[in-house]
Amino acid sequence: MWGSDWPVLTLAGDYAGWVAVSQACIGGLSQDEQADVWHGTARRFYGLSLD
Secondary structure: OOOOOOOHHHHOOOHHHHHHHHHHHHOOOOHHHHHHHHHHHHHHHHOOOOO
16 A cells, blocks of 8 residues: 655655655556555555545
8 A cells, every 4th residue: 555644755855756756666566466556455445435
């Protein structure tokens, strides 16, 4: 599950940079695995729907 400490991260960088670093870290995963990191795990854990 992906997350950030925004707005605290702005003390050392920016949100776009953190997203780019995160994308680079998970870039070797399959599309389904990447989707789980970005939103799938949180959606399942919190019981959120796609609607």
